Amino acid sequence: MTTHLLTGAGSGIGAALAQRLLERGDDLVLMARDAGRARTLAERFPGASTLVGDLAEPGRLSWALSKQQLPRRIDSLIHVAGVVDLGLVADLSPSVWARQLAVNLMAPAELTRLLLPVLRVSRGQVLFVNSGAGLRAHAAWSAYAASKHGLKALADSLREEESENGVRVTSVYPGRTATPMQERVHQQEGAEYDPTRFIDPESVATSILTALDLPRDAQITDLSVRPGV
Template sequence: MRVVISGAAGGLGREVAQSFLAQPGAEVHGLVRSVQPSGAAPDGLVLHEVDLTDPAAIRSLTLDGPVDALIHCAAAGDNMSFDAAGEADWERFFTVNVFGAAALTKHLAVQFAARACVIFVNSGLGLNASPSSVPYSSSKAALKSLADSIRPEMNARGVSVTTVYPGQVATSMLERNVRSMGREWQPDTYIQPHDLAQLIARIVEFRTSVQLTEVVARPLREPW
């Protein structure tokens, strides 16, 4: 099984990579903005330097053989009200969260194996927008529409499309946002990246006969 993971350098992306690396025979490819010195990535992970804001870099990605799973973990996001958000913020969020995901999916679509799957890691804000995170919420709503729009075409090729809507996950991005609001960072109160990664791995297992179109995951105890 060949798996491609965007955002493989992030907290969730690394855990997703680890979950597949633990499976016998899995070939795991991680997309990162820049390849770090040896030892920064999990053993066995094949790294590719691909900036999702650069269409040419996406088109230059070359993989030998069919792709069984494409998992979109890359994301850009900060707490930002409508008044505070500038044009550059809107462009950054939509370029990474939507345009990059669409371009990567289209680029690899010709290599999707029979019964392959595409998983978009969205956010709870993709379903319920937040006035304190306007550009991010908007981009995640657009990502939901992207997944829903391409699903019929992908299904016709035998490819499943799943969107995962996690609540708050204990990653560095969430820590930054929590601290920016002056709140205490308590990572144990949020979804653990390892647990969410295991859920994503299970979704891939179902790809041969079941399509889970939407999966909503919330913390065991909501942190408010």
């Protein structure tokens, strides 16, 4: 049985992916920020198990996981969770920078570090759901784009470091996707939100499954997914 550990299953791309993985019979472990969120995820995705750890506090993840029963096998670690707050460099406070760097970059790095021993045993895969902002930055996107550029660097370094251990590393770069996060982005931009203009989360989930299911003689290292219209 294939076991996946997934962050960000509460909505959007993460929720679509979690449902697809469960429907095909895979084992699923979902990260939740607190016990209440864990109960909500367990009710929404029957059959999935949960772990509690707040990605906004990456320095406490080691302690949090040490108090819980980790799966004995993990075939893929999938980082989907993320936060975004737009603003001009002239206006962004250190706290806004710190939150996005913590959730989008430092937490994936720390969670990967903690789970690498298990991933090495299974010769598993680490998959980072990055963003188009991880490849290029625009006005008002500096903090978010910086965190995602850093996530690309993390993935690229990890891929070289872990190749001899058989651990595959993939970055997926979705363009604008019809998720609650995208709706919040439009609110911050002061723009009308029309989800039909953007990628369906199911399409991004399909691209992730393609990378996960690729035979072991190859790996997808970087995959950009853009709206079709």
